[in-house]
Amino acid sequence: MTTPVLELTEVSKQFVRGRTPVNALADLSLSVHAGESVGLIGESGSGKSTAGRIAVGLISPTGGDVRFMGRSIVHATRSEMKVIRPQLQMVFQEPYESLNPRMTVQSIVGEPLLLHERSLSKRERLDKVVATLELVGLGAGIIGRFPRDLSGGQQQRVGIARAAVTRPKLIVLDEPTSSLDLSVRAITLSLLRDLQDTLGLAYLFISHDISTVSNFCSRVVVLRGGHLIEQGSTEQVLTAPNDDYTRELLAANLSTTPAQRK
Amino acid sequence: MSMLTVSGVSVEFATPQGVAHATNDVSFEVRPGRILGIVGETGSGKSVTIRSILGILRPPGRVTTGSILFKGRDLLTLRQRELRSIRGREISLVIQNPFGALNPVLTIGRQFRNVIQVHEKKTSNRECDARAVKALREMRINDPERVLAGYAHELSGGMAQRVVLALALVLEPQLVLADEPTTALDLTTQRAILDLIRDRIVTGERAMILVTHDLGVVAQYCDDVAVMYAGRLVESGTVGDVLLRPRHQYTRALLDSVPGPGIAARGIPGTVPNLIDYPRGCPFAPRCQAATQACVDEMPAATVLPPSRRYACHHPVEAA
Numbered sequence: 001m002t003t004p005v006l007e008l009t010e011v012s013k014q015f016v017r018g019r020t021p022v023n024a025l026a027d028l029s030l031s032v033h034a035g036e037s038v039g040l041i042g043e044s045g046s047g048k049s050t051a052g053r054i055a056v057g058l059i060s061p062t063g064g065d066v067r068f069m070g071r072s073i074v075h076a077t078r079s080e081m082k083v084i085r086p087q088l089q090m091v092f093q094e095p096y097e098s099l100n101p102r103m104t105v106q107s108i109v110g111e112p113l114l115l116h117e118r119s120l121s122k123r124e125r126l127d128k129v130v131a132t133l134e135l136v137g138l139g140a141g142i143i144g145r146f147p148r149d150l151s152g153g154q155q156q157r158v159g160i161a162r163a164a165v166t167r168p169k170l171i172v173l174d175e176p177t178s179s180l181d182l183s184v185r186a187i188t189l190s191l192l193r194d195l196q197d198t199l200g201l202a203y204l205f206i207s208h209d210i211s212t213v214s215n216f217c218s219r220v221v222v223l224r225g226g227h228l229i230e231q232g233s234t235e236q237v238l239t240a241p242n243d244d245y246t247r248e249l250l251a252a253n254l255s256t257t258p259a260q261r262k
Numbered sequence: 263m264s265m266l267t268v269s270g271v272s273v274e275f276a277t278p279q280g281v282a283h284a285t286n287d288v289s290f291e292v293r294p295g296r297i298l299g300i301v302g303e304t305g306s307g308k309s310v311t312i313r314s315i316l317g318i319l320r321p322p323g324r325v326t327t328g329s330i331l332f333k334g335r336d337l338l339t340l341r342q343r344e345l346r347s348i349r350g351r352e353i354s355l356v357i358q359n360p361f362g363a364l365n366p367v368l369t370i371g372r373q374f375r376n377v378i379q380v381h382e383k384k385t386s387n388r389e390c391d392a393r394a395v396k397a398l399r400e401m402r403i404n405d406p407e408r409v410l411a412g413y414a415h416e417l418s419g420g421m422a423q424r425v426v427l428a429l430a431l432v433l434e435p436q437l438v439l440a441d442e443p444t445t446a447l448d449l450t451t452q453r454a455i456l457d458l459i460r461d462r463i464v465t466g467e468r469a470m471i472l473v474t475h476d477l478g479v480v481a482q483y484c485d486d487v488a489v490m491y492a493g494r495l496v497e498s499g500t501v502g503d504v505l506l507r508p509r510h511q512y513t514r515a516l517l518d519s520v521p522g523p524g525i526a527a528r529g530i531p532g533t534v535p536n537l538i539d540y541p542r543g544c545p546f547a548p549r550c551q552a553a554t555q556a557c558v559d560e561m562p563a564a565t566v567l568p569p570s571r572r573y574a575c576h577h578p579v580e581a582a
Contacts, residue, residue, distance in 0.1 A: 043448035044419070151533045152304065181303035182475060182519045186529030189521070208449065215521040252449035254478025256520050258501045 003070040004031035005170045005202045006055055006088075012063035013050050013226075024050045025226045027064070032170060035196065037203040039217035039234065041210060041249070047226040048206045052172040055204055056088045057081065069169065086116040086166035093175035095155035099147040106143035109133060109161045116166050132165045133158075135198060137191055153184035157191070164195060170202045177212060189216055210253045214238050222246050264291040264331075265469045266315070266437060271328030273310050273319065273493075282537040284310045284323065285493045291570070292437065292486075297463055297470045299480040299501070301516075302490030305534055308473045311490070312439045315471075316355060317345045332437070351381045354430040358442040360422035363429075364414035370394075370425055371410035377429055397428040401458055420451035427455065431462060438463065438470045444479070456483045477520060481505055486570065489513050492534050492545035494561075499571035509565075509578040511553075512546045544576065552577040 013025040025047040032038045040048045053059045054066060057073045066073050068084055076084060089112075092098035099108055109129045113120055120128070130140045136157040147155055156176060163171050176192070177185040189212065195201060207213050213220060213234070220237045222229040222245070230243045241247050269289045275282040285307040292298050302308045313319045315330055315337060330337040332353065337345065349355075357363050365373055374394035378385050391410060398406035401424040414422060423443060430438055443459070444452040460483050463470045472484060480487050480501060488498040489510065497510035508514045521527035532549035535541050544550070547557035557576050564574040 043450065153533070182477070182516060183303060183530035186519045186521065186527035187531060188529075189527070190529065210449075211521045215526065248450060252453045254449075254453070254476070254482045256477040256481045256505065256517070258481045258505050259483075 002033065004033050004067075005036075005069060006032040006204065007067040007070075008051070008055065008064065009067070010064040011051070011054060011061045011066060013047070013054060013059070014062045023226050025054070025061070028223070028226075028228055029064075030221050030228070030231065032202045032204050034169070034202055035200055036219065037196070037205055037217045039213035039220040040204060040206045040223060041208060041213055041220060042223035042229075043208060043249075045225065046223040048223050049174055050226075051223070052090070052174050052204060052206045055170075056090045056172050057085070058090070082116075086112065087169045088172075089163035089166065089168040089170070090172045090174065091156075091159050091163050091176045093178055095152060095159050095179070096147055098159055099155060101147055103146070104143065105133070105138075105145050105147075105150075105158055108147075108158060109143075109165050112162060112166045128165060129161075132161045135164060135195055136161045151184075152180050153188060156180060156188055160188075160192065160195070164199065164201075167199060168201065170204065172204045172206065174206045175208070176205075178207070178209065185212070192216075210238065210250060222249070263293065265294050265333070266292040266471075267329075267331040268311070268315070269329050269331070271311070271314060271330060272326045273307070273314055273323055274326050275323045277322075277538065280538040283493055283540045284537060285314070285490075286540075288328070288490075288493075288495045289572075290488045290495060290498055292469045292471060294436070294467045294469050295464055296485040297460065297472055297483060299484035299487045300471060300473045300490060301475060301477065301480055301487060303475060303534065305492065305537065306490040307493040308490055309441055310493075312355070312441055312471060312473055315439060316349055316353060317342070318349075318355075347381070350377060350435070351433045352435050353437045353439065354433070354435040356423075356426055356430045356438065356440040356443045358445050360417075360419065360426045360446075361414055363426045364422060366414050369411060369413060374410065374429060374432060377432060381433060393432055394428070397432040398425065400431070400462065401425075401428045402454070403428070420447050420455070423447060423451075423455060424458075427459065434466075434468075436468050438468065439473075440470060441473045442475070443472070445474070445476070452479075459483070477505070477517070489516070493537060493540075494545055494574070495572075496546065496575070497573040499567075499573075503571055507581055509571075509573040509581075510546075510575045511550045511577060511579060512575075513573075514579045515550070544574075 008028055008030050010027045010029055015022045015024055042048045054061050068088055073084055106129055110125050113125050138157050177188050205217055217234050220234050221231040224245050229245050271288045272286050273284040275284055288311055300308045314325050325338055375387055375390040378390045394410055395406040403409055403424055444455055484501050487501050487504050489496050491512050497513045515530045518528040530549050535545050543559050543561055544557045547553040562574045562576045564572050566572050
């Protein structure tokens with residue numbers, strides 16, 4: 001058995017709202033292996049985004065452990081985290097809001113290199129930025145532009161390039177296509193798939209969109225109210241779910257085949 | 263019989279960069295007891311179309327040509343005072359973000375009183391409250407009295423959208439315009455709310471325009487559909503006809519963009535045209551696989567198949 005790229009073991013997260021503690025996550029265990037895409041589905045408040053943020057170390061869990069390539073990121077020292085961070089990246093739901101409006105595409109995509117690969121010369125950094133933009137289907141001509149000059153789909157590609165520029169092992173994708181138009185969504189997904197093949201990436205794919213997950217992920221984890229409801233292969237969970245809640249979620253997914261009506 | 267007839271409506275926004283053609287020659291009908299879905303992507307002109315019906319286009323937007331007939335009157339020629347008496351009472355609007363529609367510093371009950379009393383000044387507060395309770399119950403809110411005494415921030419997103427729908431329906435308008443009313447909600451909540459809407463519209467012989475980018479919502483809850491692209495209405499007809507037998511190349515490509523188990527969605531390469539430097543021919547031509555020189559040179563005329571089918575494409579998809 002190989003070591004998973006990412007492993008969450010009985011992860012809990014408690015937030016305190018006023019005086020009341022809120023359990024955002026309770027004893028969540030899941031793993032993502034190299035080259036794999038694992039879908040994390042659930043409704044608002046299910047804890048899926050919290051789980052994603054914990055997985056990349058943006059917030060710390062109140063209980064349990066998170067291991068990246070076998071090493072705990074919860075108990076890692078600052079210098080250990082410095083090595084781990086570039087290998088663990090994230091893409092956010094709202095492309096425009098996750099890009100600094102006053103930075104050019106070149107500075108946005110190059111910024112992680114300034115932090116993590118400080119030995120690079122200016123020239124080497126630019127080459128790497130351009131090469132990564134090409135990986136996400138954006139030409140070098142775009143580097144001087146600002147986020148507002150780009151379409152939603154292009155903005156999200158810049159967000160993906162920023163995550164990929166340090167050549168990570170795992171990217172957490174938090175609803176990466178939810179705010180994109182349908183025609184752009186499919187293109188973005190196929191680009192993510194190509195990127196996965198080229199760079200040997202693993203994805204934790206957070207989504208409420210069952211159709212997208214069914215198409216993109218090999219395994220699925222269903223969350224509700226911070227609890228794991230079920231997990232398994234995409235086919236098993238989405239065609240023969242074990243839990244009533246999963247069945248309810250699937251039933252609420254609207255088919256695009258018209259309802260029979262006069 | 264049509265309740266609302268939109269004919270040849272074009273909307274322009276004068277911007278410092280030039281005139282943006284937000285909608286071009288848009289025509290469609292809304293019939294009683296039916297829900298018309300307007301689908302389209304960002305910038306297709308869906309919301310502008312809805313806003314032009316109510317005369318609430320954001321400046322500098324203005325309707326340059328066309329007519330919008332509602333019960334025999336052209337809404338585009340009415341004075342603001344006349345429009346005010348129609349808005350909310352005969353035609354109401356539901357927007358995507360319920361918290362943007364509700365006033366955060368007034369109780370929900372007070373907002374119902376405002377909506378009712380602006381149209382029916384003599385209605386007592388007690389009578390307003392009774393009608394509000396009834397409207398909230400119809401939206402399956404179990405403790406309407408408690409909701410009326412409270413404020414918007416105490417509600418979940420799903421509850422807030424039910425309150426907004428109850429407000430939109432409390433005066434029993436014939437026509438409800440809803441702009442992505444369930445997009446921000448969870449799937450299970452979306453389904454519950456759409457079931458309630460459909461029931462209220464269809465049984466009451468009211469009508470609704472439901473703006474959405476979700477083809478699943480159209481397929482399951484709408485009777486008719488109009489597909490918009492870059493300010494043009496490219497195809498319309500019954501949901502069964504358009505979704506199962508699309509004729510316009512854009513509709514076909516959009517349907518092919520829906521992912522499914524084992525089906526890789528194709529998507530549409532390229533981006534929508536600039537609305538300022540608007541193309542002379544079909545706006546979809548630059549992204550269309552079937553496009554020829556004719557598509558670039560000339561906007562195709564609409565093919566009309568009675569009773570309600572319409573599409574504007576030089577190279578319509580062959581019927582399978």
